[in-house]
């Protein structure tokens with residue numbers, strides 16, 4: 085029998101707000117020390133009352149717009165109770181009854197993934213185990229940091245679809261300024277089951293908690309698929325609905341202790357937080373502040389004359405598109421910039437195993453300018469770029485010190501051209517008999533001789549003169 | 554045990570319940586759990602008083618987290634004389650040791666205490682006095698109020714502490730509230746039959762006497778039936794316990810407050826610290842609150858109680874559409890004897906029938922001359938006007 089995977093995702097993303105969800109603590113994205121960004125409110129001290137961060141509401145609404153959701157203009161906060169030392173008030177404020185966004189969708193390839201809801205909630209702190217004293221220490225820097233949880237419908241049918249969705253989600257959230265989506269800041273709970281192909285019923289579901297690496301998510305899904313199919317086909321085990329965790333060392337999932345999952349969270353509306361009413365005017369204000377989506381960005385690039393495929397690659401990554409926009413803004417031709425980013429920069433990134441493009445736009449713009457105005461050759465330009473990637477050199481100084489400037493003596497070019505022509509009578513004969521390719525070979529020899537420092541236009545002109553004598 | 558848990562300033566004229574925070578002074582809330590807890594900030598109401606030049610005398614003894622009848626469950630001991638219970642703040646005011654006191658009315662304790670001591674306590678309209686700095690239990694209904702010897706003093710202190718506070722999300726928008734006293738002649742007051750019938754003869758006599766005074770002032774007093782007093786009582790019990798359970802869950806022995814001396818793991822740390830730190834009534838309330846919030850009972854208990862809250866509010870407001878105020882007993886008896894702590898949960902529930910309506914609706918209420926008055930939202934001035942006029946009769 086053939087089986088199909090049925091997967092739903094709950095994705096937690098940190099919002100890019102300056103302060104926490106219910107207090108004015110800031111700096112939590114780059115704390116210097118544990119418990120650096122805390123106050124009585126986010127430490128769960130008695131007497132403090134929560135005050136909702138308006139910006140977090142706006143960012144959640146933006147996420148809703150991006151994922152084609154219906155925005156609940158009346159939305160409430162609820163308390164979820166459980167005891168854990170990283171949760172100082174022993175309850176988490178979340179949205180259980182009236183989430184801020186519902187019923188959305190996102191396209192991945194030719195498939196549509198339904199979005200059940202997006203809700204706001206606060207993050208918990210972090211436990212640090214101190215082996216020296218065999219105690220656990222608690223760091224509340226992250227408590228009450230605003231998160232959104234994006235809950236998909238069980239519409240994924242493969243691990244690849246999940247990865248495509250997460251990549252798209254990440255780039256879209258970054259584009260809209262909703263989340264930085266920094267490494268590990270996007271956490272997923274993966275709900276997975278298997279059923280005979282064509283069946284409408286759902287199989288027994290396993291939930292794999294708290295995954296953040298795409299490759300681990302993929303591996304965990306593949307592992308679960310095999311486990312579920314084995315159980316159905318060969319009765320290796322009886323499937324039960326349970327929560328599991330991925331063990332990256334053992335490369336498999338394990339059931340979590342029942343105690344951690346069978347909790348009754350005792351949800352109820354937070355009486356300290358009045359329902360939030362997002363009136364039409366506010367909604368429109370948020371809509372108007374939406375930046376271009378990746379699709380819109382890509383369209384904008386094609387309108388600048390960038391081929392569609394390249395435009396899509398540029399638009400899919402915030403760092404690439406930001407760099408592109410900045411360099412173009414510095415006056416460089418869009419086509420030229422696209423080619424330098426997609427070919428040369430990405431080549432360097434691959435060579436140096438860098439994930440994100442982090443180049444000074446002014447330096448890249450200067451390199452492109454030097455090449456486009458023939459002050460240095462393209463190979464020389466590539467050389468500078470590599471040096472910028474490797475050791476962030478100063479472009480002009482580097483060209484100067486390495487003699488890359490084209491201002492090479494024309495007489496040196498001429499003597500070189502004459503020498504090469506004299507040394508290659510066969511090529512000259514070929515050229516004269518109509519084989520124009522022979523000229524290209526000679527040109528290459530001259531370029532190599534001059535180590536890429538000669539102005540190609542000058543070389544070509546002098547070579548033509550010499551050949552046609 | 555004296556009335557003060559901690560003195561601050563011997564010349565101070567305002568007492569503050571130990572459930573309200575004052576920066577740098579321990580705030581115990583009458584609990585062993587918070588015996589050594591010193592807050593980092595002051596309640597908004599305290600700051601307003603200090604800014605206006607009032608000095609705080611000290612922190613008054615309260616029942617554990619303010620959940621009981623008259624403070625009898627305090628870890629530091631009950632205030633009783635010859636086996637008769639009394640509230641600490643009301644006693645201090647009655648003796649003239651302080652000018653007034655701030656108390657949190659969570660389940661009627663300061664209203665009851667004032668009624669028994671024969672002083673005034675006003676629980677203002679919910680949202681008019683900031684709850685910032687209150688050791689919270691039942692956020693949806695608890696409110697800081699003022700215990701004072703007379704209505705004029707209650708008005709003076711209330712005018713200082715009331716007003717919008719952006720630190721409290723439920724704080725009402727107005728900058729100032731109008732406490733201007735008005736002539737009560739021609740006012741109409743509804744005497745709630747169902748509550749009157751539940752009170753002892755001594756309390757009934759007090760109500761009759763008060764009604765007679767009102768009539769002497771030209772106020773009409775009529776018997777009115779309000780058929781939701783039991784529903785209000787039960788629904789408030791559910792909401793109050795559930796919210797208390799949630800709010801007290803922060804006291805887990807991890808960050809501050811009492812921590813058990815020995816424990817093998819985190820679960821044992823929680824269980825032992827909370828078992829040792831909380832008294833009987835608090836534990837009973839937490840267990841009850843956990844139960845009504847559980848998944849299987851949520852709809853039938855908590856959700857239903859929220860719906861009852863709306864119905865009660867509508868019905869009481871319907872009465873207040875025809876009457877300026879409601880007259881009712883504040884408690885069942887004229888005095889309370891010390892009782893077995895194991896009976897406290899039932900005892901508090903029984904008594905709350907008299908105080909639950911203002912708690913669950915957020916309407917302003919006042920204990921004065923041993924009775925209770927209730928008015929519509931923002932009509933705190935009507936309560937103060939009536940109380941002052943009756944007090945004036947004897948002067």
Ligand SMILES: [Zn+2]
Nearest residue numbers: 107109123126
């Ligand atoms: Zn904070």
